[in-house]
Amino acid sequence: MIVNLEHLENKDIDSRVHKVRAIIMNPDGKIYITNMDSSYNLPGGRVEVHENLEDALIREVKEELGVRVLKKEIRYIGNITFWHKSFPGGQNKVNRENMVDLFWITVPKEVDMSHVSLTNYEKHYHFCLVNCGMEEIKKLLLEQNDNEYKKFTDVELKVCLEEFLKYQERDSIC
Numbered sequence: 001m002i003v004n005l006e007h008l009e010n011k012d013i014d015s016r017v018h019k020v021r022a023i024i025m026n027p028d029g030k031i032y033i034t035n036m037d038s039s040y041n042l043p044g045g046r047v048e049v050h051e052n053l054e055d056a057l058i059r060e061v062k063e064e065l066g067v068r069v070l071k072k073e074i075r076y077i078g079n080i081t082f083w084h085k086s087f088p089g090g091q092n093k094v095n096r097e098n099m100v101d102l103f104w105i106t107v108p109k110e111v112d113m114s115h116v117s118l119t120n121y122e123k124h125y126h127f128c129l130v131n132c133g134m135e136e137i138k139k140l141l142l143e144q145n146d147n148e149y150k151k152f153t154d155v156e157l158k159v160c161l162e163e164f165l166k167y168q169e170r171d172s173i174c
Contacts, residue, residue, distance in 0.1 A: 001078070003159055006085035013083065014094040018047045020057040020101050021156075023077070023164045024065065026131050027108040032065065033132055033140075033157065036125035039149040040140050041157050043129070044100075053101050061105065064122075065129065066115030069105055077102040077167045082156055088148045098152075102160050104167065137161065 021044035024032045033040050043064045047056040054071055061069045080100045087096035111129055118127050132140065141154050 001163075002081045002083065003155065004083040005155065006083065008083045008085055008095055012085075012095045013097045015087070015089070016097040016099065018099045018101075020044045020047055020053055020060060020103065021160055022057055022061060022103045022105050023160070024061065024105040025108050026110060028131070029108075030131035030133050031137065031161075032109075032111065032129050033137065034064065035128050035130050036122065036149070037147050038143060038145045039125070039147045039153045040130075040137070041153045042102075042160055047101075053103075057101075057103050061109075062115070063117050063119075064127075065109065066112035067109045069107075069109070073105055073107045075104045075106055075167075077104055077163055080156075080159055080163060082152075082159075084152050084155075087152060098156065100156065100160065102163060104164060134161070 021042040024043060026032065032043055034043055043061060044057065045060045045064070047053060051059075053076075054074055057074060058069050058071070061067060078101075080102060082098040082100065084096045084098065086093040089096070137157070141158060143150075
């Protein structure tokens, strides 16, 4: 699936990034989302060179939530590619492709902040985790602020959650 709200063409893309993201719930059924200066998204990050998707996801969850995930606890939901016009980054804004492989961690987790290891980038943008139900997330997406990343992360978070709900619905039918 490609999300292309600005009607970009392949030739317009200046930068490509491959990421993994995870739907992870706490034992109360609330979803962990990341907050970086009021820009919200699902836990996850870039896939490193020569790293498979599951290993990237396990590494990112360990870094951001401080918890260990086993491969048997991971379900693949799908790939969503976002084409963003004028994505902020460095000196110039670029037309960015964020290719996201979305997963669901099926076993509820408790965050262990003593084992979190954030990047300098995450520290710079005051990374923290919040637990939210779907209604709370909808309210966060309506917040207005001057974070230049928010309009991009809002789209990604909204679409990823919609895909997760579709996945759950399909999964319960089978």
